[in-house]
Amino acid sequence: xxxxxxxxxxxxxxxxxxxxxxxxxxxxxxxxxxxxxxxxxxxxxxxxxxxxxxxxxxxxxxxxxxxxxxxxxxxxxxxxxxxxxxxxxxxxxxxxxxxxxxxxxxxxxxxxxxxxxxxxxxxxxxxxxxxxxxxxxxxxxxxxxxxxxxxxxxxxxxxxxxxxxxxxxxxxxxxxxxxxxxxxxxxxxxxxxxxxxxxxxxxxxxxxxxxxx
Amino acid sequence: xxxxxxxxxxxxxxxxxxxxxxxxxxxxxxxxxxxxxxxxxxxxxxxxxxxxxxxxxxxxxxxxxxxxxxxxxxxxxxxxxxxxxxxxxxxxxxxxxxxxxxxxxxxxxxxxxxxxxxxxxxxxxxxxxxxxxxxxxxxxxxxxxxxxxxxxxxxxxxxxxxxxxxxxxxxxxxxxxxxxxxxxxxxxxxxxxxxxxxxxxxxxxxxxxxxxx
DNA sequence: ATCTGTGAAGCACTTCACAGCG
DNA sequence: CGCTGTGAAGTGCTTCACAGAT
Numbered sequence: 001x002x003x004x005x006x007x008x009x010x011x012x013x014x015x016x017x018x019x020x021x022x023x024x025x026x027x028x029x030x031x032x033x034x035x036x037x038x039x040x041x042x043x044x045x046x047x048x049x050x051x052x053x054x055x056x057x058x059x060x061x062x063x064x065x066x067x068x069x070x071x072x073x074x075x076x077x078x079x080x081x082x083x084x085x086x087x088x089x090x091x092x093x094x095x096x097x098x099x100x101x102x103x104x105x106x107x108x109x110x111x112x113x114x115x116x117x118x119x120x121x122x123x124x125x126x127x128x129x130x131x132x133x134x135x136x137x138x139x140x141x142x143x144x145x146x147x148x149x150x151x152x153x154x155x156x157x158x159x160x161x162x163x164x165x166x167x168x169x170x171x172x173x174x175x176x177x178x179x180x181x182x183x184x185x186x187x188x189x190x191x192x193x194x195x196x197x198x199x200x201x202x203x204x205x206x207x208x209x210x211x212x213x
Numbered sequence: 214x215x216x217x218x219x220x221x222x223x224x225x226x227x228x229x230x231x232x233x234x235x236x237x238x239x240x241x242x243x244x245x246x247x248x249x250x251x252x253x254x255x256x257x258x259x260x261x262x263x264x265x266x267x268x269x270x271x272x273x274x275x276x277x278x279x280x281x282x283x284x285x286x287x288x289x290x291x292x293x294x295x296x297x298x299x300x301x302x303x304x305x306x307x308x309x310x311x312x313x314x315x316x317x318x319x320x321x322x323x324x325x326x327x328x329x330x331x332x333x334x335x336x337x338x339x340x341x342x343x344x345x346x347x348x349x350x351x352x353x354x355x356x357x358x359x360x361x362x363x364x365x366x367x368x369x370x371x372x373x374x375x376x377x378x379x380x381x382x383x384x385x386x387x388x389x390x391x392x393x394x395x396x397x398x399x400x401x402x403x404x405x406x407x408x409x410x411x412x413x414x415x416x417x418x419x420x421x422x423x424x425x426x
Numbered sequence: 427a428t429c430t431g432t433g434a435a436g437c438a439c440t441t442c443a444c445a446g447c448g
Numbered sequence: 449c450g451c452t453g454t455g456a457a458g459t460g461c462t463t464c465a466c467a468g469a470t
């Protein structure tokens with residue numbers, strides 16, 4: 001069976017709410033309550049979960065601890081994942097310093113850049129390697145995920161190199177639609193693109209001319 | 214007419230490619246060529262654009278400069294936008310220091326935090342204000358957009374305060390589904406959630422146990 | 427001949443509504 | 449009686465395919 005990608009995208013949110021409920025000591029939860037917390041219809045939650053199994057009990061709801069574990073297993077969150085980060089500029093350094101990855105099992109194990117000034121330097125405990133050696137290094141030390149934090153103009157070539165190294169999941173911080181062969185999953189994450197689509201809805205309600213400040 | 218949100222989300226990508234083409238000096242572009250660059254079908258591009266007008270010429274294609282300008286106008290990218298940033302921790306500082314907003318017309322004009330140690334300090338040229346005063350400050354100096362970079366547990370209350378201050382567009386860095394009244398647009402941007410959905414597809418192809426490193 | 431703009435068809439996701447179980 | 453799991457209906461986005469313009 002082929003599960004819609006939108007469903008997969010919602011699962012991490014479900015998993016996170018369930019973890020909260022677990023910490024709050026709640027044993028059972030209904031699709032209605034989960035839906036309220038998530039801003040999603042109860043039917044959608046039941047339908048989404050039904051792709052993977054029958055986790056609930058009629059008349060009762062879902063066992064929070066059990067469902068949480070099932071989702072973590074389905075998503076692979078119960079295992080560690082290795083990441084190569086490409087691009088150690090301002091953004092790359094922020095990503096390297098970000099404390100939110102490792103508690104969730106994501107570990108950046110390789111860092112690459114093209115700037116000779118920082119190649120060889122150690123940043124946040126990781127030696128920066130030459131991106132020209134990316135394929136060679138990934139052969140020696142494979143990773144599961146690539147994070148691309150290079151300028152837009154270089155992102156496609158970096159992604160191509162990652163794909164040649166059999167990296168199948170890529171998080172792309174460059175504001176462009178990257179091309180990749182089928183089987184490779186790319187997610188774009190760009191705050192400017194996100195803002196640029198929201199301004200569409202703001203056009204007629206702009207609060208004040210900037211010059212007035 | 215009500216234009217699908219997915220269409221609005223694609224427009225910034227179109228606008229960006231058109232700007233590249235403009236800089237490359239290309240005068241005309243067909244939906245086929247645009248589609249190739251963007252990994253989108255030509256029909257989708259034509260359909261998307263047709264929601265807003267008839268910008269092309271049959272037999273020729275689209276005038277790059279003209280279409281670029283139309284899209285910038287449709288999205289409101291030809292105007293400056295004011296932003297309030299809430300949460301000046303590690304992430305908030307990275308956002309404050311990010312050079313990518315202002316070239317696109319996004320200007321952070323207010324910074325808030327709840328930590329007494331940094332309230333009053335100046336960071337990246339902006340005085341950090343007390344988040345408890347958010348509504349008062351936004352009354353004096355309205356903004357168009359709010360960026361929320363506070364911990365998950367505080368994000369909803371911050372969003373509620375922004376909404377009370379008539380902020381209608383919010384970029385939320387917290388990894389949760391925030392609630393807001395209709396008319397308010399929230400986009401979530403969280404790298405961990407993005408990774409957590411990609412691992413679903415990786416489950417059976419994990420490269421190596423992390424312990425082996 | 428080429429390429430747009432667009433109704434109509436096709437496809438995919440969401441919601442409904444209810445049988446069935448606890 | 450409450451709540452899940454799920455076919456079926458509903459809705460909305462994407463793709464097709466072609467008339468029409470250059």
